[in-house]
Amino acid sequence: MKAVIVENNQRIVVDNIPQPQNAAPEHILIKMEYIGINPGDRVFLSGMLPKGFFPSSRYDIAGVSGVGKVLAVGEGVPSHYLGKYVTIYRSLQFSDEIVGTWSEYSHMHYMQCAILPDAVEPKLYSGSLVNTITSYAFLKQIQAQNKKAIICTAGTSATGIALLGFSLVYHFPIISIVRTQEGKEQLEKLGAKNIIVQTDPHFQTQLQTLASELEATAVFDGVGGKIINDIIAYLPMNTAIYSYGYLDTKTPLSFPSSVLVKDISLQSFSNFKTETVQNKQQLTIALDAISQVLHMPHFTTKIGKTFSLDEVEEALSYTSNDGGKAIFKI
Structure with a gap:
């Protein structure tokens, strides 16, 4: 062959x-x-x-x-x-x-x-399937950590849309950050409710208010660089930032050390390291659950x-x- x-x-x-x-x-x-x-x-x-x-x-x-x-x-x-x-x-x-x-x-x-x-x-x-299993595994991990809502920095990426899909399936709140008004309209058609546009002059205060209301203390970051610099001071106490993608490779992380008073943590995320993928029983459950929702356009x-x-x-x-x-x- x-x-x-x-x-x-x-x-x-x-x-x-x-x-x-x-x-x-x-x-x-x-x-x-x-x-x-x-x-x-x-x-x-x-x-x-x-x-x-x-x-x-x-x-x-x-x-x-x-x-x-x-x-x-x-x-x-x-x-x-x-x-x-x-x-x-x-x-x-x-x-x-x-x-x-x-x-x-x-x-x-x-x-x-x-x-x-x-x-x-x-x-x-x-x-x-890579985007689907990644978003599923992330949601299951933060649920196990008793997180109550997600902030997604790359809302219109394939993984961001898949994460939105699972958030809808499991009724788990998500705040999707998009770059343009067109991106917002795209996610609205897919059922998203909490969307913030980066170019809006009130972007950071909107994020701060919404994240506080929803107790969104888990950030799924598919971009890195500037977006983290822009939002880190506006995140709730005890927020964990999970780095998955690195589209912005040119902008170094830079933020005031006073942010650390809020106990914000920054760590990498890989589906390979999650309980979902490493545990065969959990992976079996995940693949079956994924098969049940693949009819949705998010996947x-x-x-x-x-x-x-x-x-x-x-x-x-x-x-x-x-x-x-x-x-x-x-």
Whole structure:
């Protein structure tokens, strides 16, 4: 079968490799149909991450996301996976049996996949499970810490929209920060109630008032840099800032030391380190819960342009002004 291979020098090539024929225990054989290119794929291909950070693939196949149809299930896999479309996030389980995902067929541990509802279009889930599991795991973590509301600094990002979706599902208050009025209108259509626009002249006081009212002491930060500098002095006492994304890499953090009197903490967030992902029982619950809500528009992939595997160089170079992703069609 055809696949995109990562060579030792991080050079990528399209090659023909043996096609997986059977499903190993706790694994599923998948006919891939669409594969989204996520920011994490580009980081992996850059060689910046240490070896073993992501679960490896046989034949060194690139990619962590995708969607396809389950052709066979191994021993120990729930029978209801067979014949279903699944959305994939390869980083959820380590296994020596993994094959995929930038390939015509993949072989995944079934707990790297969430079953799609029958009525949805599979293509729309080609790169979204990473955002979905991240937002779910974050919400579960802060609920366990007795937090009462969330502030999301990248409200219109894929993960920010997924976090909004789960906040609606679980009736958990969220304050979404957006850059523009258009962003506010986008989130309003998705059911958001508490939206603050950064360019509003009263942005900081609006945030301070709303955060105080909702007792929002958990910040999910997908931006970093300037936005943290702008809001940190207006956050409630005992707020924890969880850094997940670093879109603003140029602006250093800078705030008065008096802010520390409010016991504000700053820490990284990774879905890999959460109880949701590390505990197999909790991951099983999470994937089932995710499957139940995937019909909602909050959990889809925003598609930019479609490419073939042979066009991998062009796909990796593709950028979109509206956040649309490059997608491989198999």
